[in-house]
Amino acid sequence: MEIKVSPLLLLVGVPDVRPQAAQTSVEYYTKKETPMKTLYTAEATVQGGRGGHAQSADGHLDIKLSVPSEMGGDGGQGTNPEQLFAAGYAACFQSALIQSARRQHVDADLSTIRAQVGIGPNGKGGFELAVTLNISIPGVEKETAEKLERRSSNGIKRASEAQLAQGNRV
Numbered sequence: 001m002e003i004k005v006s007p008l009l010l011l012v013g014v015p016d017v018r019p020q021a022a023q024t025s026v027e028y029y030t031k032k033e034t035p036m037k038t039l040y041t042a043e044a045t046v047q048g049g050r051g052g053h054a055q056s057a058d059g060h061l062d063i064k065l066s067v068p069s070e071m072g073g074d075g076g077q078g079t080n081p082e083q084l085f086a087a088g089y090a091a092c093f094q095s096a097l098i099q100s101a102r103r104q105h106v107d108a109d110l111s112t113i114r115a116q117v118g119i120g121p122n123g124k125g126g127f128e129l130a131v132t133l134n135i136s137i138p139g140v141e142k143e144t145a146e147k148l149e150r151r152s153s154n155g156i157k158r159a160s161e162a163q164l165a166q167g168n169r170v
Contacts, residue, residue: 050080071119082117085129090115093133096152101137106144111137 043057050067051074067073068080090113101108114134122128137145 051076051078082119082129086115086117086131089117089131090133093152097135097137097148100148100151101140104144104148106140106148108137108140108148110139111135 044054044061045057046052046054046065048065050065050071052065053063054065055062064076064078065080066076066078068082069075093115094111094113097111097113098108101111112135114136116132116134118130118132119127120130135145135149137148140148
């Protein structure tokens, strides 16, 4: 059984935390407004922007980045932030789906999630992401699969809304 989730729009950006002109010697800025207990923090460093290089602090991620030709880049051999976001979002959603299914005594271990992440201008000088999830749960009836999808989506939606309420852009 495969269901397609309606596109989810995410606003991309961060609150303006730039320093006053007199503070230009500061090398980086941190703004943390997290009401939750943090279990894990991922850290990565990028040099060269969308056409550069990314590496996680633990060294497990070490990749070349390339700008897709559709965005005016060379479409090189590297990955791009949208591909990374699609993989991460699909992985998190599937974990939520499997957990929700277990609570309902449903086996969703063979499920697959295909995330499509599109990027485009938001009309305000920035960009938006559109996410479409294609969910397959073999051996599960359509009604049950849709119920599991809603429960998983609601959990992710509540987490995103909490971040937005704190002034953070997801």
